[in-house]
Each structure stands twice: as structure tokens, then as C-alpha cells.
Amino acid sequence: MSTASLAFSGAGPIAAATRERVLESARELGYAGPNPLGRQLRRGRSGIVGVVIGDALARAFRDPVSTQVLDGLVGHLGPLDLGVLLVPGSAAPDAPAVDPLLESAAMDVAVVMWGGNDDDPVLSTLQRRGIPTVVVEGRKLPGVCVVGIDDRTGMAATTQHLLDLGHTRIATVTLPMDRDRHEGPVDEARLERPMWEITRRRLDGVLDTGVRPVVVYETPASLVEHGASAGRALLGEPDRPTAVVCQSDLLASGVVLAARELGLRVPQDVSVAGFDGIELPWLAPDELTTVVQPLTDKGATLGRIVEELLAGEEVADHEMPVSLRVGTTTGPPPA
Amino acid sequence: MSTASLAFSGAGPIAAATRERVLESARELGYAGPNPLGRQLRRGRSGIVGVVIGDALARAFRDPVSTQVLDGLVGHLGPLDLGVLLVPGSAAPDAPAVDPLLESAAMDVAVVMWGGNDDDPVLSTLQRRGIPTVVVEGRKLPGVCVVGIDDRTGMAATTQHLLDLGHTRIATVTLPMDRDRHEGPVDEARLERPMWEITRRRLDGVLDTGVRPVVVYETPASLVEHGASAGRALLGEPDRPTAVVCQSDLLASGVVLAARELGLRVPQDVSVAGFDGIELPWLAPDELTTVVQPLTDKGATLGRIVEELLAGEEVADHEMPVSLRVGTTTGPPPA
DNA sequence: GCAATCGATCGAATCGATTCGATCGAGCGC
DNA sequence: GCGCTCGATCGAATCGATTCGATCGATTGC
Structure with a gap:
């Protein structure tokens, strides 16, 4: 009736x-x-925002960077009566290109976290389905809206800070470069080849200052244990670098833990810098020198963009500001 | 056509x-x-599993206990072409009883993490909507299926371990007891009143051994910083306890950090035990004495139960086994 | 007292895919 | 050559809520 x-x-x-x-x-x-299903069909709207996590969920969840953004997003979407559907991205290199959910689930808008390259099958699937998409920290592509930060400038500021302190032997620990998620030092040739946008930009920030890193060490994920492995590898030798610039705070904190493990003092024996500006329980607040990005804001901005996309508006890209925060993990190089 | x-x-x-x-x-x-919406209406199925997180999302995501279970669940659900919709639980005490999504979103089954009390508005809403529900770590209620672990026995084993080592002055740090999420020592009277099931059971485990804790310290959430506050409060005084039993590993690790901060050696000056068996980057593997529960298995079990509920089967409750793992954070009391 | 107007209520069409039954055509056996 | 059977295709009904237009009744103004 x-x-x-x-x-x-x-x-x-x-x-x-x-x-x-x-x-x-x-x-x-x-x-x-x-029945919500009837309503949705009639309205032509599902009220669902698909969030594609570009990594295994367990890994993504262990990174406060993801969860803070997600929290900001959900907080903004809740009052609009929009729900967040978790869509696993392509995790393993041998897995099917895209999750079946991405093909078949109802969603009005998609948010892609850690958007990949040009030929990302996730993006092409969404485009084929005609689902408006916003990408976090991805590459600028036609037809999708990108929300990001000024990685390059932020990273350059950190590196410059280390240069100003007098460091000359600087190593850098990077996020994964591609789906292979290789672990270990990479050679010059690899740096020329394409890599994930975020990794590229943060690496370019270092290079912008003119620094040639003594080692570029790739990690398979932004996790403490991988930072620790990198730290042990980099700092275990006598001709170790005097400073390590990391592309994330989790990696940086792993390097700090590794340094302590090796009996090195931070920053007297080695300086360590990170990126993101998250709180880590095992480091004092503001202890880590890092580039702070507005994570919760980023989530809220995503929420606003989702809202605008739903209203059918054209949406401009957003680049959010970052700022260098100098802590006590960086200092002059040992004499 | x-x-x-x-x-x-x-x-x-x-x-x-x-x-x-x-x-x-x-x-x-x-x-x-x-169009998925048409299919869903015709099939009478949305292919969506609502996961109600019984805490602010940001907090829940910071707890590996939640994220590992969620990961196990998503992993099991993915191949079935079922998606996970995140539904915020009632976060603030003054917020509306249930999130609008819980009222209106389409979902075939609901998973309630950290299910509350008898009169939980989340459960009554789901029951009214006729959505089959499985509760994680909640109270046994008619009409819902419960997946849990043997908290009580696990906690009793930990406490007995400390008794065997010779401890007599034992304090305990608890999870929140109700929506108020009070922080600080609680009095005898409070312990008689109703509290969240998981907190109650883990507390009962301690009491089962005959131990009367010198302090029962409630925390507002299972987070390292709250464990650290508790640790500072408990260990800052000269007549401090010789052992602290915590209801989660995150709380325990906070207590360990606080102890170190105060210059106390663990376990020589104070023993600390946790619960859950998660990996913490800032503690060595297996360092913490704790009760290990099968988190990823729990997620997979949830997935299977969801599957059975969708098939319309009656589902029995599940109680998963736990085991005491003795690490190096517990030892004999100081002489 | 009659007509016009307004508000409440009701019927019917619509959203889009699925699925059951019916129809149609071709191939095969006798 | 005729009839039967099987497979492919098509029409129509269905899932359940929403919404537009139409109808119905009552109230008010003249």
C-alpha cells in the first residue's frame, strides 16, 4: 500500500x-x-561507499595512517546515512586482478586508498562500471579525483633539515615500489623504472635536494618489522649512514628500534626521520622527526568529496598541506 | 530482455x-x-554482512585484536562474494542509541564485535529487523549465536601462574566495564554491579583462584596509553603490587612501558601479564606472558557461521580454546 | 444550498534483474 | 514423411518501496 x-x-x-x-x-x-533493497532499487542509490584497500586488510589495518583516514571518512559519512563497504584490493601478485566484490557489489561511489599506476585494474573496473571514484595518494588520471598531500616538498624539507645538520651519508627506506613488494637495497636501474606514485614522489623529494642516498632500501610494506629489518641491514656495518630518511613513521620507528638493538644512540650515532606524523606508543610524543600530514582531515575531505560526487558535481583534486616537525631523533652527525 | x-x-x-x-x-x-540493486531485490539478498564495531572506529582499528579478527572474517567472506559493511556501534555515551545505518542499511547477517549487555540497543534493533546475528565475545542471549573464548579459564591460569611464582600483592587492569568508560581504581561495590561480559569474565577468572586484587583499575579502552596511565598509577607508590594482571596485551604493554619509565625492571621488580597473544613491535616476540587466543581462526569461524546463518541453518555457539604462554615479563616477586 | 478547494488516500506505474512457463524451431527416430 | 523430443528463446510475473496522478470526502465561502 x-x-x-x-x-x-x-x-x-x-x-x-x-x-x-x-x-x-x-x-x-x-x-x-x-525493506532497504526495494528502496534502493527505486531510488537508484545503494547508500554504500566502497572503500578499496590497496593492500591486505590485516596489513592496512596495522597502519594508523590508513585507519585514521578511514575513521575520518566513516565519521563524515555516518550522518549522511552512507555506509562503508570494505573491498580488498589486489593483495597477492598471483591473485585475480580485482576482487569479485569490486565487480559485483552495489556502490554509489568508490574510494581507492593507495591508488596504483595508470593501468591499475581497480580503476579500470570502476570506470567501466561507471562508478565515480576518488583516489587517495594516487596518480593524477583523467576521470578520477585525487586527494593527496605534497609528499615531495615534505620529503625535501626533511632531507634539507638533515643536510643543514651536516649529514652527508644519508640512506633512505622506501615504501613498496610495485606489486612485487621486494625487500632490500635496490639498484640505480630500478629507480628509473616506474613505481607506485607515493613511493616515487617521496623518493623524488629526497633527490630534489641534490642528495644521492648511499642506499635506497625498499620494504614490502609500511610496518615496524620491515623498518627494523631495514635498520639492521643499514646500520649493522661499520660504514653505516649517519642519517636514515624513511618514507613512513612505522618504518622509521622500526629503524629506531633496530638502532637501539645494535647499541646505537639516536640521534648521537644515527639520525632517523619519518613521514606521516602518527602517534606511536613506543616512542614519546613528538620524539620522531617527521612530516606531519592531516590524516583525520584527509578522511573528512574524502567524505566531502564523496558527498559532492553523489550530488553529481565535478570535483577538483585536493592537495593537503604538510609540515616538518623536528623531534629528537635527528641531530648533527657523529664527529 | x-x-x-x-x-x-x-x-x-x-x-x-x-x-x-x-x-x-x-x-x-x-x-x-x-545492476546489483535489481539482482539484490529479486534475490532477496544483499550480499552484505554488517559488522558492528562496538567502539569508536579509530580506537577499534588501533587494536590488533579487532583487526585480526576482521581480517580473518573478510578473508573468509571474500570468496563467497560477500562484502563487509562497517557499522559504527554506539560510541559516545550521549550519542543516539544506534547508528542510523543499523536501522536502515541492507544486510543479510550482522556480526557484532564486543557485544554488550542484555539490553544492548544494537542487538534489539537487529532482532526487530529480523537479521540473523552472531556476537563476538558477548553474553549468551536467546536468538543470537555467540563466538567466544574461554576467558575465565585463561585468566585463571595466568593468575595461578603468578600465585605459583609466589606473588601475593596482585593488581588487575581491566577493560571498560560499561559505556561510561570510567578510568581509575574501582571500589568493591562496582564489582557487584553488572558490567560488560568480557570484562566480567576476565575478572572472574582472577577471582576464581581466590586472589583478592589489591587494586582493580578500570581503563576506558584497550589502548597502550591507558595501560601506561594505569601502570603509572599502580606502580608509582612504594607499596606497589608485585604483579599486574591485565585484561589485554595492549594494556599490559602500556604497564610495561610505564614500569620502565619509572625505572622498574620487569620481571625483577614487577611482573606483568596480558591477554590475547598479539605481536607488539615494541616488545620482543613472546616476551609478554599472556593468554593466546586464536584471533585469525576466530575470524574464519565467524565467516563459517555467517555462511551457515545465510543458509538458514541453526548455529551453535562456539567457544575457542586459549592457552597460557609464559614469557619473560613474569617471574618471582622481589625478595 | 451549492460549488469550489484543499487535504487525505488510493491505484498504478516504475526501478532492473531474475525465473518460470510457454512457444518455437530443428533434428532425429520410426 | 510425420510426429516427437529437446534445446533455445521469449513474455510475463515477481521482488518491495516509492511517487505521480487521480479520486474521494469534507470544509468553507458565496
């Missing part, structure tokens, strides 16, 4: 008595309210 | 030539494949 619809929605003209009567008999019949 | 449906689904009898022809003209018309 159409009157029932009015009774439940509350909108439209309806006598209070009738409304009451409808709700009453609904209760008797054990009717639990309108 | 009904033939088009057959062409896309692939099921049913259809000549290869026709199929090809249909797909061809679909491409010309810019048709991107079947």
Missing part, C-alpha cells in the same frame, strides 16, 4: 490517526519496516 | 552465438553489466 510508505517515511501528507493505525497493524503483522 | 540476463550470468541454456551478440550490443549501448 502506498499509504504505508508515507506512514513509515513520515514525509508527505498523512493524518496522524491513519499513521498510527498503519504502524499498529504493521506491528501485528510482524513487519519490521521498509 | 530475459535472454540478456542469461548472457551475463552465464547460467542457463544459451547458444554461444546469441551470447556473443548480446554482449556485443550491450557494449555498443554502453551497458556496464547487470
Whole structure:
């Protein structure tokens, strides 16, 4: 009955008595309210925002960078009555190109975290399905909106800070460069080849200062243990670098832990810098020298963009500001 | 056209030539494949599993216990073409009882993490909507399926371990007891009143051994910083306890950090035990004495139960085993 | 008292895919 | 050559809520 619809929605003209009567008999019949599926079909909207996590979920969740952004996003979307559907990205290199959910699940908008390269199958699938998409920290591509930060300038500021302190032997620890997620030092040739946008930009920031890193060490994921492995590899030898610039705070904190493990003092024996500006329980607040990015804001900005995309508006890219925060993990090189 | 449906689904009898022809003209018309909303309505299934996180998302995500279970769940659900919709639970005490998503979003099954008390508005909403529900670590209630672990026995084992080592002054640091998320020591009277099931059971485990904790310290969330606050409060005084039993590893690791901060050696000056068996980057592997629970398994079990609920089967509760793992954070009390 | 107007209510069409039954044509056996 | 059978294709009904237009009744103004 159409009157029932009015009774439940509350909108439209309806006598209070009738409304009451409808709700009453609904209760008797054990009717639990309108079926969302019918509503969605009629409206042509599912009320669902697909969030594609560009990494194994367990890994992504272990990184506060992802979870803070996700939290900001969910917080913004909740009041709009929009839900977040978790869509695993392509995790293993041998897995199917895209998750079946991405092909078949209903979603009004998609948010792609850690968007990949030009030929990212995730993006092409979304484009084929005609789903408006916003990409976090990805490459500028036609038809999708990108939200990012000024990685390059931020990283250059960190590196310059180390140069100003007098460092000359600087190593850098990077995020993964591609789906292979190689671990270890990479050679010159690799640096010329394409790599994930975020890794590229943060690397370019270092190079912009004129620094030639003594080692570029790739990690398979932004996790403490990989930072620790990198730290042990880099700092275990006598001709170790005097400073290590890391592309994430988790990696940096791993390097700090490794340094302590090796009996090295930070920053007297080695300086360590990170990127992101997250709170780490095992380091004092503001201890780590890092580039702070507004993570929760980023989530909220994503939320606003989703809103605009749903309204059918054209949306401009956003680049959010970053700032260098000097802590106590960087200092002059040992004499 | 009904033939088009057959062409896309692939099921049913259809000549290869026709199929090809249909797909061809679909491409010309810019048709991107079947609309999920129509399919869902017809099938009466949304393919969505609502996961209600019983805490602010940012907090929940910072706890590996939640994320590992979630990861196990998503991993099991993915191949079934089921998606996970994140539904915020009731976060602030003054927020509306349940999130609007819980009222209106389409979901075939709900998973409630950290299910609350008897009168949990989340559970009653789900029951009213007739959505099959499985609760993680909640209270046994009619009509819902519960997946949990043997908290009580696990906690008793830890406490007994400390008793065997000779401790007599034992304090305990608890998870939040109710929505108020009070922080600080609680009095005897509070312990008699109802509290969240998981907190109650882990507390009962301690009491089962006959131990009367010198302090029961409640925290507002299972986070390192709250463990650290608790540690500072408990260990800052001269008549400090010789052992602290914590209801989670994150809390325990906070206590360890606080102890180190205060110049106390663990376990020589104070023993610390946790619960959950997660890997913490800032502690060596297996360093913390704790009760290990099978987190990823728990997620997979949840996945199986979701599957069974979708098939309309009656599902039995599951209690998963735990085991005490003695590390190096517990030892005999100081002489 | 009659007509016009306004508000409440109801019928019917719509969203898009699926699926059951019916129809149509071709191939095969007798 | 005729009839039967099987497979492919097509029409139509269905899932459930929403919404536009139409109808119905009552109230008010003249």
C-alpha cells in the first residue's frame, strides 16, 4: 500500500490517526519496516561507499595512517546515512586482478586508498562500471579525483633539515615500489623504472635536494618489522649512514628500534626521520622527526568529496598541506 | 530482455552465438553489466554482512585484536562474494542509541564485535529487523549465536601462574566495564554491579583462584596509553603490587612501558601479564606472558557461521580454546 | 444550498534483474 | 514423411518501496 510508505517515511501528507493505525497493524503483522533493497532499487542509490584497500586488510589495518583516514571518512559519512563497504584490493601478485566484490557489489561511489599506476585494474573496473571514484595518494588520471598531500616538498624539507645538520651519508627506506613488494637495497636501474606514485614522489623529494642516498632500501610494506629489518641491514656495518630518511613513521620507528638493538644512540650515532606524523606508543610524543600530514582531515575531505560526487558535481583534486616537525631523533652527525 | 540476463550470468541454456551478440550490443549501448540493486531485490539478498564495531572506529582499528579478527572474517567472506559493511556501534555515551545505518542499511547477517549487555540497543534493533546475528565475545542471549573464548579459564591460569611464582600483592587492569568508560581504581561495590561480559569474565577468572586484587583499575579502552596511565598509577607508590594482571596485551604493554619509565625492571621488580597473544613491535616476540587466543581462526569461524546463518541453518555457539604462554615479563616477586 | 478547494488516500506505474512457463524451431527416430 | 523430443528463446510475473496522478470526502465561502 502506498499509504504505508508515507506512514513509515513520515514525509508527505498523512493524518496522524491513519499513521498510527498503519504502524499498529504493521506491528501485528510482524513487519519490521521498509525493506532497504526495494528502496534502493527505486531510488537508484545503494547508500554504500566502497572503500578499496590497496593492500591486505590485516596489513592496512596495522597502519594508523590508513585507519585514521578511514575513521575520518566513516565519521563524515555516518550522518549522511552512507555506509562503508570494505573491498580488498589486489593483495597477492598471483591473485585475480580485482576482487569479485569490486565487480559485483552495489556502490554509489568508490574510494581507492593507495591508488596504483595508470593501468591499475581497480580503476579500470570502476570506470567501466561507471562508478565515480576518488583516489587517495594516487596518480593524477583523467576521470578520477585525487586527494593527496605534497609528499615531495615534505620529503625535501626533511632531507634539507638533515643536510643543514651536516649529514652527508644519508640512506633512505622506501615504501613498496610495485606489486612485487621486494625487500632490500635496490639498484640505480630500478629507480628509473616506474613505481607506485607515493613511493616515487617521496623518493623524488629526497633527490630534489641534490642528495644521492648511499642506499635506497625498499620494504614490502609500511610496518615496524620491515623498518627494523631495514635498520639492521643499514646500520649493522661499520660504514653505516649517519642519517636514515624513511618514507613512513612505522618504518622509521622500526629503524629506531633496530638502532637501539645494535647499541646505537639516536640521534648521537644515527639520525632517523619519518613521514606521516602518527602517534606511536613506543616512542614519546613528538620524539620522531617527521612530516606531519592531516590524516583525520584527509578522511573528512574524502567524505566531502564523496558527498559532492553523489550530488553529481565535478570535483577538483585536493592537495593537503604538510609540515616538518623536528623531534629528537635527528641531530648533527657523529664527529 | 530475459535472454540478456542469461548472457551475463552465464547460467542457463544459451547458444554461444546469441551470447556473443548480446554482449556485443550491450557494449555498443554502453551497458556496464547487470545492476546489483535489481539482482539484490529479486534475490532477496544483499550480499552484505554488517559488522558492528562496538567502539569508536579509530580506537577499534588501533587494536590488533579487532583487526585480526576482521581480517580473518573478510578473508573468509571474500570468496563467497560477500562484502563487509562497517557499522559504527554506539560510541559516545550521549550519542543516539544506534547508528542510523543499523536501522536502515541492507544486510543479510550482522556480526557484532564486543557485544554488550542484555539490553544492548544494537542487538534489539537487529532482532526487530529480523537479521540473523552472531556476537563476538558477548553474553549468551536467546536468538543470537555467540563466538567466544574461554576467558575465565585463561585468566585463571595466568593468575595461578603468578600465585605459583609466589606473588601475593596482585593488581588487575581491566577493560571498560560499561559505556561510561570510567578510568581509575574501582571500589568493591562496582564489582557487584553488572558490567560488560568480557570484562566480567576476565575478572572472574582472577577471582576464581581466590586472589583478592589489591587494586582493580578500570581503563576506558584497550589502548597502550591507558595501560601506561594505569601502570603509572599502580606502580608509582612504594607499596606497589608485585604483579599486574591485565585484561589485554595492549594494556599490559602500556604497564610495561610505564614500569620502565619509572625505572622498574620487569620481571625483577614487577611482573606483568596480558591477554590475547598479539605481536607488539615494541616488545620482543613472546616476551609478554599472556593468554593466546586464536584471533585469525576466530575470524574464519565467524565467516563459517555467517555462511551457515545465510543458509538458514541453526548455529551453535562456539567457544575457542586459549592457552597460557609464559614469557619473560613474569617471574618471582622481589625478595 | 451549492460549488469550489484543499487535504487525505488510493491505484498504478516504475526501478532492473531474475525465473518460470510457454512457444518455437530443428533434428532425429520410426 | 510425420510426429516427437529437446534445446533455445521469449513474455510475463515477481521482488518491495516509492511517487505521480487521480479520486474521494469534507470544509468553507458565496
